[in-house]
Amino acid sequence: MARLVCFVVNPLAGIGGPLALRGSDGSAGLEALRRGARLVSPERARVFAEECKRLRLGERIVFLTASGVMGETPLSKAGFASYHVVYHPDSWPTNPHDTMETVRACIARGAEIVVFVGGDGTARDVVSALHEVGAANTPILGVPSGVKVYSSVFAENPRAAAHVLAEWLDHGTTCEGEVVDIDEDAFRANMLRARLYTIARTPCSPLMVGASKQPTPSTEEEEENKRAIARYLAENMEECTLYILGPGTTVKAIADELGVEKTLLGVDVVHNRRLVAADVDEKTLYNIVARHLEGGGRVKIVVTPIGGQGYIFGRGNQQISPRILRLVGRDNIIVVATKSKLSKLKRLRVDTGDEKVDEMLRGYIRVVTDYGEETVVRVE
Known part of the structure; x- marks a missing residue:
């Protein structure tokens, strides 16, 4: 029987990087859209899905996802047919509420793991939704696509994420991963303020980043x-x-x-x-x-x-x-x-x-x- 995997894409993740906006959360993402920035995360989601297809994961899993660029479109473009839409965002651009609603819908239908495409802000939204529905121990796997990817719940890159998912399907081994909360307003003001938001379960693999960003000690x-x-x-x-x-x-x-x-x-x-x-x-x-x-x-x-x-x-x-x-x-x-x-x-x-x-x-x-x-x- 196919296993159920939640797959959610934050379409605005990473959009602010080339524009030197330091992030994509809130008004920065809207500003990037206004300035005609290209969406980054749906393309990285497509690369991830293509590798999943190459690994023949469609024979083993069904992705539970959202419509449009939040999941359905990149899966379709990659030719990955084993998915089911469980959430439809009401408007464009999407927002953290849509990410969290997608995760809630996935868990309600029995998803065993959440794969998300985004950055640290998206990771924070995913774990918040899991905590709200009493599924805090559900593992999460990040496909990196944010301006800031400082947490340790991410794979090295989109193709690596597909291999991590395959390994997890084989062995189910998870480790503790750090979800880091970055103050975006301070970040845009040229100050890095990071704190540990929470600890989450994440697949164990050498293809994961392995550590959160570590500040260099000022000795x-x-x-x-x-x-x-x-x-x-x-x-x-x-x-x-x-x-x-x-x-x-x-x-x-x-x-x-x-x-x-x-x-x-x-x-x-x-x-x-x-x-x-x-x-x-x-x-x-x-x-x-x-x-x-x-x-x-x-x-x-x-x-x-x-x-x-x-x-x-x-x-x-x-x-x-x-x-x-x-x-x-x-x-x-x-x-x-x-x-x-x-x-x-x-x-x-x-x-x-x-x-x-x-x-x-x-x-x-x-x-x-x-x-x-x-x-x-x-x-x-």
Whole structure:
């Protein structure tokens, strides 16, 4: 007998990333729609469903889902026919109420696990709905699609999520996962405030992210390590080269060394040690890069991995899009990380949403860890 799996897509998840909106919850998602942003999560849901089809999960499960882009459309586009619509949203755009109602309808019909496509906000809505209906122990599996994916209930990427689901169907093993609550208003104001929202059951698999985002401890040794990295990068910056500075405190230390003001959680552009663009969105950044390259200049991207997870692209820096990465090229990416941060990472990760670009980025890469010191780390 086929097993019942809840499948719910937050259509607005991730829509604000390329626009530098720091998130998609509430007014930010509406603003992104108004500005003509492309929906991200239905496409990532389709990729997940395609992999489920390739794994022949349709012979083992029935997805209980919502109509339209909340589940039915991506499943249909993927050719995954084993699903049943249990909820119809009343209006567009959808909202957290629709996510929670879908989960409630799924549980009422006997769903054993909830697979959701979204970010931390969507994870919070899913577990809230489960608690409300007395199903707090129902496992959840996140298909990453948010601007912020800091919780540990997510698979590494959409295709990995399909494999995690298959493993769970075989073995049913679950672990505790953290659902992190991010203050989006503070986040958009360039401050990261995160707290543990709850603990949820999630499938055990090496294909899960494995940990929530871990803040780097602000010890004097850590800060000196950042300053040493910054001095090394600043001293070796090339003239007439455009430097794209990604988010994070380690990269901000480089900007501090240059004497330019850095957007802590945004993407900024430096040329000849001067700030030429701050907190750029994807379109602005692409145009700056394309013009500079057309004029014969060089471009480099400086990023630091997310603590505890290891992502260098596809998490929190969606402004640096696949088309920008293709223009700049792998050889012009500079990864920086303190020794403490890197010691807690087994590998680096990418999940840009473009499988060809992800493949281009995989392999071994040098990571600057101190003044004049580098470590070679694998990108997966």
